[in-house]
Amino acid sequence: MTLLRGRGYASVNYPTGMNLGGDPSQAIIHATTMGGFVVTLSSVDLGQGLKTVVAQCAAETLGIPMENVIIDTADTDTGPHCMGTFASRGTHRVGNAVIMAAREAREVMLQVAADELEVDAGDLETDGTGFVRLKGSPATKIHISDIALAAHFKQGKSISGRGIFLKERSYPVPETGEMDPDSCQAHACTVAEVEVDDETGIVTVLRMYNTYEIGRALNPAMVAQQVEGGAWMGVSHAIFESTEPYYPASRAHGPIDFCEYLMPGPAEIPVQTSVILERPASNGPFGAKGIGEMTANAPIPAIANAIFDACGVRLTTMPFTPESVLRGLDALRAA
Amino acid sequence: MTVTIVNLKVNGVDQAFMARPGTTLLLALREQLGLTGAKRGCAQGACGSCTVLLDGAPVVSCLVPATTVDGADIATVEGLADGQQLSDVQQAFLDGFATQCGFCTPGMLMSAEALLARNPDPTADEVNEAISGNVCRCTGYAPIVSAILDAAERRRNRVEATH
Amino acid sequence: MAKINPIDPDYFKDERAAPGFKVIGTTVPRSDALGHVTGRTEFFEDRTFPNLAHLKIHRSPHHHALIDSVDTSHAEQTPGVLRVLTYKDVPANWYGVLRLIGIGPDDEPVLAEDRVIYKGEPIVAVVADSEAAALEGASRVRVSYTELPAVLDVEEAMSPDAPIIKRAGTNYFVYEGHHSRRIRFGDVEAGFARADHVFDWRYSSAPIEHAPTETTGCIVVPQSNGRLLIHSNTQAAFFTLDNTALIINRAPTDLQVKGGTVGGGFGGKVDVMVEPLACIAATLTNRPVKFVYTREEEMQVSSPRAAERIYIKDGVLSDGRIVARKIMLYVDAGAYARHSPYGATKAAAHLPGPYTIPNVHADCHCVYTNRTPSSAMRGFGVTIADFAIESQMDRIARALDLDPLEFRLRNAYRDGDLKAHRKVASGTALIEVIQRAAELVGHELPEEYRAMSSTTPRGAQA
Structure with a gap:
C-alpha cells in the first residue's frame, strides 16, 4: 500500500444573479413610534444569513444602530415581492432594494429632525449610535426615538421608504446566444492537496487553499461561513455524492437515507486556509457580489487535478469514487 | 387502539402524555409536549437532528418508541439554558x-x-x-x-x- | 470564537477604499443564531394545528409506462383516510414553473394522467387523519400499467430513433427553434485550423441530491375568511404563491405564503412540489393539511442536480494561447423541464469559462430522459461545467508542459474583453485570485505573470 500525494489547481468565476425574464426584489421600510425601523420583505433566509446582512445594509444606510433594525420577512400579505433565494442573488438584489428604501426613509428622518432642531436637513448627519446631529456642532442633536415620536404625533409624517432592485430582462439572441444574464462576477482559485491510497482507492482531501474575490465582505464571519461551508460541499460533490451511483447505465442502487448517501463527516474534512480579495462591484450593495454558489465549484476540479498529480489517474466522471480510482490505476498498470 | 400513559421528566419537569402504539419519543415531544426544538430530519435515525438525552445518553428520538420512556429523564435543547443564561x-x-x-x-x-x-x-x-x-x-x-x-x-x- | 478569513488589502486598493462604514464590513452576530441554539427558531413543521391532516403519495414504480387503470377504492376504505385525490381533482393539472417568466410549454402534470415517465412520478394523493393512515392508504392504491421502453441516456435520447417520451414531440427543450441554447462567437473551425494542438475530451457527472437537513414541505391552513394560509419552506414565497394559484385555479389573493426560515435549500425548494396538492386537500377537507417529503422522497423523488455530459474541444497555440473552444453540453433534465431549460442557458452564458477565447462554439442541450426530473441546485449550469473546463485546463497544461497557473493567467479574461455571449467583461479578478493563491502555497510565478492585472487591457500587456 502506498499513500500518494498530489496537488491540483482550479480557478473559476461565478455570476451574481441569473435573469431572463426580469429579476426584481423589493423592500419597504417604516419607522415605529419609538424609532425602530422595520424592514419588510418577502425574501427567504435559507441559512446563509440574509436577514442579518440586509439588516446591516439598512443600519448602515439609515445611520442607526443594528438594534434599531427589525427584519420582517417572507409573509406575502405584508412583504413586497422578492423573486426568491437562488442564483447567488439574495444579498445583491435584496441588499440593493433595502439600501434604496433606507435612503428614502433616511431623507424623511433627517427632514423631521431638521424641523425639530430648526436647522437645514442638508447640514445634518447620523452618528450611528442613534443620534442625528448638526455637522460641526455635535451637541446639537436629537435621538431617533424623539424623531420618530415627532413624526408620528407632532409633524404627521411617515418615516418610510420604498426600494426595488430590478435586473432588467434579457432574452438571448437565438442564433448567437448574445445575452446579459448577470450583474457581476465573483472569482475563486482553489489549490487542493490530496492523498490517494493505491490499495483502497480512497481519496483524502488533506488541505485546501482558497482565494476568493467577493466584491465586499459585508460581514467577515459570515463570509467565512459561506466560503468554507461551500468548499466543504465541493469536496463532498467531488468524492462522495450521487443519487445514482451507476448513472446512466442503471437507475438502481439509489441511496434513500444518510447511511447510503455519503458526505464527508467532521473527521474527513480538509484544513481550509482562505484569503479574501475585494473588488467592489459597481452595482452591488456596498460593492458586494453573490458568492453563495461559487464556493462549491473550484474544489471539484482542483481535487480531480490533484488526484492526477498524485497517481496519474485522470478522472473525468464525478464523483471520484474509490472504485473509479482503482479502475484507473488498473488501467495504468495494464498500459 | 391501546393508549399508554407515559410519565417522565423532561428538562427537570414532571410530564405525562398519552402514547399510541407506534408513536416515537420525537413526535411525543414535538406534538404533545410542544417541545419542537428536536427536529425530524429523516425519521430513520440517520441525521441526528432529533437527538435528545435519555437518562443522560444521546439518542435519536425518532427511533425511540414513546411507550418505552416511562420513568425516564429526558433533556432537550429547550432545557439547556438557565433562564437567559446560555450553556x-x-x-x-x-x-x-x-x-x-x-x-x-x-x-x-x-x-x-x-x-x-x-x-x-x-x-x-x-x-x-x-x-x-x-x-x-x-x-x-x-x-x-x-x-x-x-x-x-x-x-x-x-x-x-x-x- | 468565529473564524474570519483575512482580507488582503493590497489588491484593488483604490477601488475598495471604504468610506467610513460603521456596520458594513464588521462581524455583527447573526440575528437568527440565538433562536437556533435555544431551539426556538420556528421552522414550518414546528407549528402544530388541531385536526391536522396528512398527505402522502402513491408513486410510479416504473420509468416509463402507460396507466391502464387506477383503483382507489381500497385506499378510500382505509381507516382514517379522508380523501383520495387524482389528476381529476387538480384544476389546472399541467404546469411548468417557468411560465411565470414566459417559458413554456407546460410539460408536467401535478398528478399523472394516462402515463408515467419516471420512477417515483406521483399518481394519487391520499389525505388522512394520521401520517400512518395516509401511508397505508397510499400503499393500497392499485394501478395497472403497460410498460414502455425507457430512455436513460442523454445522447441516446437525442438520437433520431429514440422513443419520444414527451408529448411536445422532442426529447429535448426547444430554444427558439434550436435543439440547444447556442453560443456562436468568432469562427471556431478557423481557430482549430490555426491551432498548433487540438485537444478533445469528455467529462460527465451523476445526479446529486441537495440533502437539506429539513425536507421539503408545507402546512396549509384554511382561514375563517376562506383564504388558504400556506406555511412553507419554499425558497421563493411569491413564486410558490403564483404557481400554486395557477395550478389550483384560485385567485392569488386567496393565498398567503408564510415562510422565510428554511432548514437548507441549495436550490431544492424552488420547484413548487408540495403546496398545490396540500392546498387542494385543505380545501376539500376544510382541515389543515401537512405535506412533507420523507427522506427517501427527498433523495430519490425530489429534483437532484442534473447529471451532465460535456465534450470540450480546444485549439491551442504552442505558446499556450487558446484560440478555439467548442463545447457540446448535455443537461439530463430527467422527465420534466422544471428549471433545467434555464440551467442550460446559464451554462451557455458561462462558457467558455473565465478565459478570453476568440472563437467559441457551444451547444447546451436540455435533454429529457425517464428519470427523476432535475432542477436548480447551487450553481447549476456552472458547477459541472467548471469541473470540465478546469480539468481540461490542467490536461492541456500538462500536455504542453506549461505551468498550470501560468497557462490560466495567459488566457484569463480581463476588463474590457468581449465574452462569448457578447457582454463586455468588467470587475474581473481572475488574475488576482490566481496570483494570490500562488502566493498562498508558495507556487512561484515569473515576474511577467506577477505583473499581470485584470484592469490592464489585454492589448497593453503581452
Whole structure:
C-alpha cells in the first residue's frame, strides 16, 4: 500500500444573479413610534444569513444602530415581492432594494429632525449610535426615538421608504446566444492537496487553499461561513455524492437515507486556509457580489487535478469514487 | 387502539402524555409536549437532528418508541439554558458562528452536551466521533468542532474558577 | 470564537477604499443564531394545528409506462383516510414553473394522467387523519400499467430513433427553434485550423441530491375568511404563491405564503412540489393539511442536480494561447423541464469559462430522459461545467508542459474583453485570485505573470 500525494489547481468565476425574464426584489421600510425601523420583505433566509446582512445594509444606510433594525420577512400579505433565494442573488438584489428604501426613509428622518432642531436637513448627519446631529456642532442633536415620536404625533409624517432592485430582462439572441444574464462576477482559485491510497482507492482531501474575490465582505464571519461551508460541499460533490451511483447505465442502487448517501463527516474534512480579495462591484450593495454558489465549484476540479498529480489517474466522471480510482490505476498498470 | 400513559421528566419537569402504539419519543415531544426544538430530519435515525438525552445518553428520538420512556429523564435543547443564561455549548456555538440554517443545531448541541458531560477535555477526534451521527449540510463542520472544543475549555475554566 | 478569513488589502486598493462604514464590513452576530441554539427558531413543521391532516403519495414504480387503470377504492376504505385525490381533482393539472417568466410549454402534470415517465412520478394523493393512515392508504392504491421502453441516456435520447417520451414531440427543450441554447462567437473551425494542438475530451457527472437537513414541505391552513394560509419552506414565497394559484385555479389573493426560515435549500425548494396538492386537500377537507417529503422522497423523488455530459474541444497555440473552444453540453433534465431549460442557458452564458477565447462554439442541450426530473441546485449550469473546463485546463497544461497557473493567467479574461455571449467583461479578478493563491502555497510565478492585472487591457500587456 502506498499513500500518494498530489496537488491540483482550479480557478473559476461565478455570476451574481441569473435573469431572463426580469429579476426584481423589493423592500419597504417604516419607522415605529419609538424609532425602530422595520424592514419588510418577502425574501427567504435559507441559512446563509440574509436577514442579518440586509439588516446591516439598512443600519448602515439609515445611520442607526443594528438594534434599531427589525427584519420582517417572507409573509406575502405584508412583504413586497422578492423573486426568491437562488442564483447567488439574495444579498445583491435584496441588499440593493433595502439600501434604496433606507435612503428614502433616511431623507424623511433627517427632514423631521431638521424641523425639530430648526436647522437645514442638508447640514445634518447620523452618528450611528442613534443620534442625528448638526455637522460641526455635535451637541446639537436629537435621538431617533424623539424623531420618530415627532413624526408620528407632532409633524404627521411617515418615516418610510420604498426600494426595488430590478435586473432588467434579457432574452438571448437565438442564433448567437448574445445575452446579459448577470450583474457581476465573483472569482475563486482553489489549490487542493490530496492523498490517494493505491490499495483502497480512497481519496483524502488533506488541505485546501482558497482565494476568493467577493466584491465586499459585508460581514467577515459570515463570509467565512459561506466560503468554507461551500468548499466543504465541493469536496463532498467531488468524492462522495450521487443519487445514482451507476448513472446512466442503471437507475438502481439509489441511496434513500444518510447511511447510503455519503458526505464527508467532521473527521474527513480538509484544513481550509482562505484569503479574501475585494473588488467592489459597481452595482452591488456596498460593492458586494453573490458568492453563495461559487464556493462549491473550484474544489471539484482542483481535487480531480490533484488526484492526477498524485497517481496519474485522470478522472473525468464525478464523483471520484474509490472504485473509479482503482479502475484507473488498473488501467495504468495494464498500459 | 391501546393508549399508554407515559410519565417522565423532561428538562427537570414532571410530564405525562398519552402514547399510541407506534408513536416515537420525537413526535411525543414535538406534538404533545410542544417541545419542537428536536427536529425530524429523516425519521430513520440517520441525521441526528432529533437527538435528545435519555437518562443522560444521546439518542435519536425518532427511533425511540414513546411507550418505552416511562420513568425516564429526558433533556432537550429547550432545557439547556438557565433562564437567559446560555450553556457553554450554546454560547460557544453562538460566538463561533457555528450555525447556519440551524436545523441540525439542536441535535448537535445535545450530542455535544452529552460528550462534555462524560469527557470534559475531549480531543478533536473525540468531538468528531461524538457528532458523527449528526448531519450538517451548511457549515462544513469545522466551526461546529471548534465551538465544542471552545465550550469544553469554557467549562473547564469555570470549574477551575470555582475551586 | 468565529473564524474570519483575512482580507488582503493590497489588491484593488483604490477601488475598495471604504468610506467610513460603521456596520458594513464588521462581524455583527447573526440575528437568527440565538433562536437556533435555544431551539426556538420556528421552522414550518414546528407549528402544530388541531385536526391536522396528512398527505402522502402513491408513486410510479416504473420509468416509463402507460396507466391502464387506477383503483382507489381500497385506499378510500382505509381507516382514517379522508380523501383520495387524482389528476381529476387538480384544476389546472399541467404546469411548468417557468411560465411565470414566459417559458413554456407546460410539460408536467401535478398528478399523472394516462402515463408515467419516471420512477417515483406521483399518481394519487391520499389525505388522512394520521401520517400512518395516509401511508397505508397510499400503499393500497392499485394501478395497472403497460410498460414502455425507457430512455436513460442523454445522447441516446437525442438520437433520431429514440422513443419520444414527451408529448411536445422532442426529447429535448426547444430554444427558439434550436435543439440547444447556442453560443456562436468568432469562427471556431478557423481557430482549430490555426491551432498548433487540438485537444478533445469528455467529462460527465451523476445526479446529486441537495440533502437539506429539513425536507421539503408545507402546512396549509384554511382561514375563517376562506383564504388558504400556506406555511412553507419554499425558497421563493411569491413564486410558490403564483404557481400554486395557477395550478389550483384560485385567485392569488386567496393565498398567503408564510415562510422565510428554511432548514437548507441549495436550490431544492424552488420547484413548487408540495403546496398545490396540500392546498387542494385543505380545501376539500376544510382541515389543515401537512405535506412533507420523507427522506427517501427527498433523495430519490425530489429534483437532484442534473447529471451532465460535456465534450470540450480546444485549439491551442504552442505558446499556450487558446484560440478555439467548442463545447457540446448535455443537461439530463430527467422527465420534466422544471428549471433545467434555464440551467442550460446559464451554462451557455458561462462558457467558455473565465478565459478570453476568440472563437467559441457551444451547444447546451436540455435533454429529457425517464428519470427523476432535475432542477436548480447551487450553481447549476456552472458547477459541472467548471469541473470540465478546469480539468481540461490542467490536461492541456500538462500536455504542453506549461505551468498550470501560468497557462490560466495567459488566457484569463480581463476588463474590457468581449465574452462569448457578447457582454463586455468588467470587475474581473481572475488574475488576482490566481496570483494570490500562488502566493498562498508558495507556487512561484515569473515576474511577467506577477505583473499581470485584470484592469490592464489585454492589448497593453503581452
